[in-house]
Amino acid sequence: MTGSSGERVFIRLGPPPEEPNQFVVDGAPQAYPPDVRARLEVDAKEIIARYPNKRSALLPLLHLVQSEDSYLTPAGLEFCSEQLGLTGAEVSAVGSFYTMYRRGPTGEYLVGVCTNTLCAVMGGDAIFADLKEHLGIGNDQTTGDGTVTLQHIECNAACDFAPVVMVNWEFYDNQTSESARELVDSLRSGEPKAPTRGAPLCTFRQTSRILAGLPDERPDEGQGGAGAATLAGLRVAKEQGMQAPAVPESEPESRS
Structure with missing residues (x-):
């Protein structure tokens, strides 16, 4: 295009070059081999069966394919779309929205x-x-x-x-x-x-399987609850005998 003074102006379209691209990584699998696909289909069937509307299983299925590749790949996105009857655009739109879904190979x-x-x-x-x-x-x-x-x-x-x-x-x-x-x-x-x-x-891949809703065999050692910083105000209130003021009773609404 041309600027107001006649000089040529170039405008870059699309995302800035430093931003992560849309699941395009060198060497990423484009499709799963039959043995991998068969194994994933067993897990996918179990996951999808939990939902009245199977498209609701998209988030856990994305975790499932991430557990296979350590990130979302064209093969994983295609697998999800085929299992749920969604378009590739629908699957990638969801996968690119949440930061827990990785766009490149992830370490252990x-x-x-x-x-x-x-x-x-x-x-x-x-x-x-x-x-x-x-x-x-x-x-x-x-x-x-x-x-x-x-x-x-x-x-x-x-x-x-x-x-x-x-x-x-x-x-x-x-x-x-x-x-x-x-x-x-x-x-x-x-x-x-x-x-x-x-x-x-x-490991990260095992974590992704757990987030997909598949069995977690780890012992439950408790989440620890609220920390001292959050409970400090409650502790002081108890020590000082402080209580929240009573909520006044609301007057009945008048009817005209």
Whole structure:
């Protein structure tokens, strides 16, 4: 197009080049071989049977194919669309909306560092910067041995325990740069540290199968409940004998 003064103006169309593309990765499978397809169809049938409308099974099916490839691939998207009778556009639109669905190969352990306000103030930004240097990778990149994928996360919903790091969605609370380095080193050594609370750690692909709704054989060790920061106000109120004011009774509405 031409500008107001007659000079030529070039406008780039489409997403910026630094943004993740739409599931186009070199070497990604375009279709599953018969044995893989048959195995996935058994799991898909079990998942779809839980829903009155089978298209409602799309989210867990996306986790299922992610457990196969570690990210969403053309093969996985095609499998979901065929199982549910949806178009490729419908499946990819959903898959590209949620950040839990990956667009590139993911390591055995997805390490997410919360860099939202509270965690950042408490040291989350410093932890993330330190881990990038320690691992030699940037955001959303994977170590050369394929063990750790590092990413910053906007909120891990655990502000009581800030700063928080999650590994495959399991919590590691009250982290420091030193403890976070020890954590990722343990992952790479094959002897991962146990999460602060919740179920024992498993690999990213195993986690994806669990999120798909398939059996989770891990022992339930409890989620820990609210932390001291959230309960501090309640504790002080009890110590001071404070109670919430009574709710006044509403007057009956007059009828004209």
